[in-house]
Every structure is written in C-alpha cells, then in structure tokens.
Amino acid sequence: MNIAVETPLDLDLGLTWRNRFAGLGSTFYTNLQPTPLPAPYWVGHSAAMARELGLDPGWLSSDAGAQAFTGNAPIRGAQTLASVYSGHQFGQWAGQLGDGRAILLGEVLGAHGQGLELQLKGAGRTPYSRMGDGRAVLRSSIREFLCSEAMHGLGIPTSQALCITGSDAPVRRETMETASVVTRVAPSFIRFGHFEHFAARNQLEPLQQLADFVIDQYYPECRHSQAFGGNPYAALLQAVTARTAELIAQWQAVGFCHGVMNTDNMSILGLTLDYGPFQFLDGYNPDHICNHSDDQGRYAYDQQPNIGHWNLFCLGQALLPLIGERDYALAALESYKTIYPEAMARGLRAKLGLLDAQPGDQALAEGILQLLAQEHVDFTIFWRRLSHWVAKTPGNAPGTAPNAVRDMLVDRDALDAWLLQYQERLAQVDTALAGDLMLKTNPKFVLRNHLGEQAIRLANQKDFSGVHTLLALLETPFDEHPGYDTYADFPPDWASSIAISCSS
Structure with a gap:
C-alpha cells in the first residue's frame, strides 16, 4: 500500500510580508510566477542585507535558498508580479515599458521595521518583455550585485542586492552567455515612468491613486505641507526634486556615471536604480561617456545634473493634472537649481576637508x-x-x-x-x-570596470572568489584593508578598452 507523503507547496522563509504595492490593484501590474532555471548555483550574497531582512545568512548557502531566489520555488507570503510603466529613453518617448525581466516577490518588514521590496531580476518573460527573453546574464548580474552594495558602502542612496545565483542555461546577447538572477532590495521600485504611464493614457484615477500611495507611504509630510497652498502633489514633486538633486550631487562628487538615465530608471525615492552601463571614473574627464550605446553623449558624466532636471520635468508634466496649477509645478522644479549646486558645493568641501x-x-x-x-x-x-x-x-x-x-x-x-x-x-x-x-569622504576602493571584469572572468569559470573579495572591500570602501592595495591601484592599460553597453 502506497501512502502519499504531503510535501510543502512553497518555502517559508520566516519573513513578514505585507505587499502594499500589490494592494493598488491589477491596473498597476500583472500577477505571474517566475520562470524556473535549471540547476541553479550560488554566486554570492550579502550577509549584511540578509541580517537586515531577518534571514539567516547561512541559509543563503543552501540549495533551498538557491531555488527560492532563482525563482524556482514559490515563497510563502510572496505575491509575485511585474509592474507596468512607461518612459522616455534617450530623450524620446518610448511608450509602454514595464518590468520586462524583473518580478517583484513582495514587501517584507526589515529588522528595523521598515518595508523592503524584494525583486528577482532575470526571472523570465513578463507581459512587458517586448520581444526580450526576460533573462539577465551572469556578467551584468555580478556588476549590479557589486555596485548596489558598493554605492551603499559609499553612503549613496541606492537599491541594494541580497544575493545572486547562476545557471548554465544559455542566454544570447552579443555572444552566448549564461543566465543569472540577482535579488534586488529597495523600499520601493516605483519610478518616474510609473506616473508617466498613466498620465500619457489620461488615466487620472490610477494616476492619483499612485500619487496618494507614494505620498502616504513614503512622503507623509507632503500631505500636511502648507507649501503651494497646501497642494500635496506639488509638495511631492518638490520633495522628489530635492532627493534627486542630492543624489546626483553625490554621484558627481564620487565620480559615478550611471550611463542610462532614462525616466523609467529614475526612482521616485531618489535612489540609484538599475545598474546597467555604469562606471566609476578612472581618469577625470568631465565629458566621459560610459555607455557604449550612447552615441550622442546624452548621458555623459558632466550631463548627469542637467538630465536629472530634464527627467524631473517629465515627472512634473505627469503630475500636472493632479497639481492643477502650472506655476506650482514650475516652482517645485525650480528648486533643483538651488538644491543641486548647494549639495555639490557641500560634497566638494567635504572632499577638501x-x-x-x-x-x-x-x-x-x-x-x-x-x-x-x-x-x-x-x-x-x-x-x-x-x-x-x-x-x-x-x-x-x-x-x-x-x-x-x-x-x-x-x-x-x-x-x-x-x-x-x-x-x-x-x-x-x-x-x-x-x-x-x-x-571618510574620499574612498580608497570603488568598483572600477576592470575589477568587475576580472571578477566576471573568474566567475565564468565557476570561481566566485573575485566577487566575494570585491564585496568585502566595497562594503567598507573607506577602510584601508591592508594586503589589498592592488584593488586600489591605477587601472591597467587594457581597462580603457572595456566597452559597457545597455546589453545585459
């Protein structure tokens, strides 16, 4: 007589989920499950982020952990979805975009009671993949994993990364590569493009619903602001303007080039979001273009402050139906011209002591x-x-x-x-x-392109020691780390030949 043995349908990670974004309703997303990858393996994880989430860092070395964060096993309490948004890409309206390869697991309560969303990047096709395969490759996932934690170590607002897994499943880009999934973490992944999406379609009810959600959850002070005649949406625009100005000043002060500052890559919380063709400057060249795909230099290092302002104008246009008064929107955006130079001046003074x-x-x-x-x-x-x-x-x-x-x-x-x-x-x-x-202001270690490339080359041989070493250095980039001076040395001549594009 055979007795059926009941096996759990999902994994219980011991996390407290609340999934506030999912509560907005199906207008904002599509529910779907990640597409599994065969034989996932661990590449690396952040023990600090695991502790922040209340996860046992040791569990992140287990097979169950690899299955969960590759998207192969359902997680109890998660509500998996891909969100829809639109945006301007390289200055042109691109229409509907969305999470083409990122799937939100949901939101958990962190160790300090704050909400943190977990997102699998590279977890398979979604309705917003636009002919893409929904996958990320090991090369780009390693860069995003390391740079997320590097920026956090520098004290710059950013999404972070919990872990990265790999699979031998083939993925074609310029050449054949292998698949990977990076688990990203942020208080919210809402972008300027989310607002642009509904404004462009004249869907004012969901536009207001989204704005009210962002205000109530992340900018509650805007609800009670007396500025702009008590208009909370104008106050929201000004608050986002301030955070964005401060963020870009921090980028400039440390020599960080984002590379693809499309409006769909701009965080409503003023976080560094979507690490693609980024680069930390080697030689100081204000005209430097880090994105090999950026033929016109739109996103060159010295253009980032202006592009930040341009993107905020796009957000202001999207919010204008809610703000009502054009003068309020313009006044909110005008604050960038004061906040950014003041923030940049503070950053330079700190660099000079x-x-x-x-x-x-x-x-x-x-x-x-x-x-x-x-x-x-x-x-x-x-x-x-x-x-x-x-x-x-x-x-x-x-x-x-x-x-x-x-x-x-x-x-x-x-x-x-x-x-x-x-x-x-x-x-x-x-x-x-x-x-x-x-x-404490001028780091010894940054994620230079050649350092990332060296770690990637080792990882392609299933040697992840380079990833682990860089993570340890970049988590505390102002420390001396005796014995690791070569990681803070001048880049080799071949570093200048590394071409980083939007392909990932």
Whole structure:
C-alpha cells in the first residue's frame, strides 16, 4: 500500500510580508510566477542585507535558498508580479515599458521595521518583455550585485542586492552567455515612468491613486505641507526634486556615471536604480561617456545634473493634472537649481576637508577639478592621496605636499600653485578633523570596470572568489584593508578598452 507523503507547496522563509504595492490593484501590474532555471548555483550574497531582512545568512548557502531566489520555488507570503510603466529613453518617448525581466516577490518588514521590496531580476518573460527573453546574464548580474552594495558602502542612496545565483542555461546577447538572477532590495521600485504611464493614457484615477500611495507611504509630510497652498502633489514633486538633486550631487562628487538615465530608471525615492552601463571614473574627464550605446553623449558624466532636471520635468508634466496649477509645478522644479549646486558645493568641501563654507571655496574646488581634467588624472587615487596628506599633517601647518600627491600631475607648477592656495585655506581649520573628514569622504576602493571584469572572468569559470573579495572591500570602501592595495591601484592599460553597453 502506497501512502502519499504531503510535501510543502512553497518555502517559508520566516519573513513578514505585507505587499502594499500589490494592494493598488491589477491596473498597476500583472500577477505571474517566475520562470524556473535549471540547476541553479550560488554566486554570492550579502550577509549584511540578509541580517537586515531577518534571514539567516547561512541559509543563503543552501540549495533551498538557491531555488527560492532563482525563482524556482514559490515563497510563502510572496505575491509575485511585474509592474507596468512607461518612459522616455534617450530623450524620446518610448511608450509602454514595464518590468520586462524583473518580478517583484513582495514587501517584507526589515529588522528595523521598515518595508523592503524584494525583486528577482532575470526571472523570465513578463507581459512587458517586448520581444526580450526576460533573462539577465551572469556578467551584468555580478556588476549590479557589486555596485548596489558598493554605492551603499559609499553612503549613496541606492537599491541594494541580497544575493545572486547562476545557471548554465544559455542566454544570447552579443555572444552566448549564461543566465543569472540577482535579488534586488529597495523600499520601493516605483519610478518616474510609473506616473508617466498613466498620465500619457489620461488615466487620472490610477494616476492619483499612485500619487496618494507614494505620498502616504513614503512622503507623509507632503500631505500636511502648507507649501503651494497646501497642494500635496506639488509638495511631492518638490520633495522628489530635492532627493534627486542630492543624489546626483553625490554621484558627481564620487565620480559615478550611471550611463542610462532614462525616466523609467529614475526612482521616485531618489535612489540609484538599475545598474546597467555604469562606471566609476578612472581618469577625470568631465565629458566621459560610459555607455557604449550612447552615441550622442546624452548621458555623459558632466550631463548627469542637467538630465536629472530634464527627467524631473517629465515627472512634473505627469503630475500636472493632479497639481492643477502650472506655476506650482514650475516652482517645485525650480528648486533643483538651488538644491543641486548647494549639495555639490557641500560634497566638494567635504572632499577638501573644509568644515565650514568660506567665499573662496567654490573657486578652490573648481581650480583643482580643472587641473585634474586637463591631464585626466585618476580621480579616486588623487583624492585619496590628498586625504592622507592632510590627515598626516600635524597641527595647522600643512607644509609641502609629498611627491605622492605632486606626482599625480605632469604640470607640477600649476599643482603647486593650487596647493599653496589650499594650504592657506587649511590653515583656517583643524587639520586633524579635516583629514578625518576627507578619509571618510574620499574612498580608497570603488568598483572600477576592470575589477568587475576580472571578477566576471573568474566567475565564468565557476570561481566566485573575485566577487566575494570585491564585496568585502566595497562594503567598507573607506577602510584601508591592508594586503589589498592592488584593488586600489591605477587601472591597467587594457581597462580603457572595456566597452559597457545597455546589453545585459
């Protein structure tokens, strides 16, 4: 006599789910299950993010964990869906887009009581895949996994990554590659494009429903704001404008190029979202284009602040039916022109170790940036060496800069002239405090393209040690990490030949 043994239909991860986005209704998404991948294996995971979610980091080494976060096994309490949105891509209206390869598992309560959404990127086709296969490849998943955690380590608002799994299932891009799934984490994945979608279709009821949801869940202060005659939607636009301006100033200060700042890649919460053809600058070149697909340089490094403002105008147009008064929308957007330069000035002062603002500080900062640009001086290494010089200088007498700093430029006379001005400014501050601030502002480690490429090449051979090492360094990028100086060294000559495009 055969006795049927009941097996669980889903996995219980011990998480508390509440799925607020799903509560908006089917107008905003399509319910569907991820498409399984054969024989998934672990590539890496963030123990810190696991603890934040209340997951046992050790469980993330188990086969059950790999099945769950590859999309092969249903998770109890999750409500899987793909959301619909639209957007402008490279300045042109692209119409309906949506989660073409990302499937939201749902929202859980984190260790500190905050809501965090979990999303599988690369989990298969959705109704919004637009002829795509719904997959992500190991190469791009490793880059997103590492850069999400790197940006968090730098203190820059970002989506994060819990883990990454791989499979030998083939995926064709420019060449044949293998599939991977990265589990992304953020308070919300709502984008500017979500609002554009409903505004473009003149669907004002869901547009207002979405705006009310965002205000009530993430910007409750806007509901009670007295600005703009008490208009909560104008207050929302201004709040998003402020967060976006602050975010892009942080990108610029650390030399980060996003590469594809389409409106559907812009977070309504001011998070860095969608890591595709990103790059941290090697040599400082304001005109640098990191996206090989960006023929016109729309998303070049020095264009990012302007593009951020342009994207906010698109959001403002989408919200205008709710705001009602065009002048309110324009006033909310106008605040960017004040907030961004102020945030950028603060960031540059911190890089220089200046604890307060003085009239000549902006000229001082612009002076060194011009010198770095003329010779394409390595951005990260220059600022780190300058930080060590200031940090090791006793009292208020900086003295002559060491060759470690002066050797960074061929034109030593120009650098020495700037350093003299800088020393005069440093004489007005406590250099011990200045040096400490600089070492906590100017990282030793960033995710340079060649470092990611080296980790990817090892991973293609099922050696994930490069991923693990980089994760450990990038989680604490301001620490010295003795023994790992090669990861903070100048890039090799071949690094300049790495081409990063939108393909992933």
